[in-house]
Amino acid sequence: MTDTALESLYAYPPDRTWVTANFVSSVDGAVSVDGRSAGLGSPADKKIFTLGRELADVVLVGAGTVLIEGYRPSARLPIAVVTARGTLTPDLPLFTGSAVPPIVITCAAAGLPPLPADVIVAGEDEVDLAQAVSELAARGLHRINLEGGPRLFGSMIADGLVDALNLTISPLLAVGDSSRIAHGPVVPPVDLELTSVLRADDVLLLRYQRRNSRSTTQP
Template sequence: MILMHGDGDPTTREGLRAIYTPPRLPWLRANMVSSLDGAATGSDGLSGTVNNAVDVDVFHILRDLADVVLVGAGTAVAETYSAKGTPIVIVSRRGRVPDDLRGCEPGAVRLATVAEAPGLAAARDEIGEQNVYVVGDSEVDLPALMKELHDEGMRHVLCEGGPSLLGSLLEAGVVDELCHTITPKLLAGDGRRIVTGPPIDVPVSLASLIEHDGTLLGRWLVST
């Protein structure tokens, strides 16, 4: 690996942990991957056809460093999320807990939803009322959700997408950092970008950039 900008030794796990340790808390980091031509998913609609081994290594380091993982319900279903290790908060306006995440240990899976969600009552029964965050009436209030998580001691939040949730987080001004892996692939097709939604203009600055066999692992600090 070659560290093109930043401090730390990217050739060791300890060095990578040092590079990716947040500079302060609270901290909201998003982690996304795309092909060289900008596709966040492959022809199967999954990120697994875009990423590679070095991206997976960083993915696990980011998980280890985080207090909680934030993910949109659609992404959790498509990527067949499981509740192992770091607690997961599913963001869903419908208030539905994905089938694969039901029956987990108490607190392993949480839900951020709205008062008008049709699945609110069922979600409270499934994972416990204390694990359901009602933040907003019809739209999820993301700054309010961040406050709830911080108040519970989950101050390092890792968002793993999808693109719509990341767009909403950026629009709400609550993202501190974007970790973006670019893999050396050209996929064409109609793959989504890493951010979707209404147009935004969010300045970023490069914190570090690692190159490994053509894969670029970038950390971008978001200006607020």
């Protein structure tokens, strides 16, 4: 496919707030090899990962993923980090030399140190994710690219906040004790429809959308 066709296929719908999750998984469901997702990567997966950022207004990610994957600032769009604990420190690579200030979404009980970021307090003891999405939308950040990790993804699903999933299936059997792509409270299964399938050698690039997705128009 041409880059233009690929952008059209993966484009966010206009005039609404929309959360698209991006994950890579082995055939047997692992989300990491030796603790990191890079072991599952491929040029095709990297292209879709990069495209997800190019099309989005903001990256949404959990603090654990930021620490494990060594997140660094983006040159174009803000990275919004969700944390309910005081695990973030101002010396992390994400906060140093950033042209676009990061966003930290936390709760009142987290006890974070002062950070060079736009800090959003959403909730008292836990992060209110619906409020977090609303706060991002209020800043004009309607196209939300959720990059992980599994616990944040699971919580977003439980709160009914995920509209679509881009899932890369890596042609590996990873076995081990790696987590699945979503981990969290038990909720009724969410019905998805398959919107596209691409193949790059032995890698599958799948796109799913929630069958009865939210229809939140922009203010």
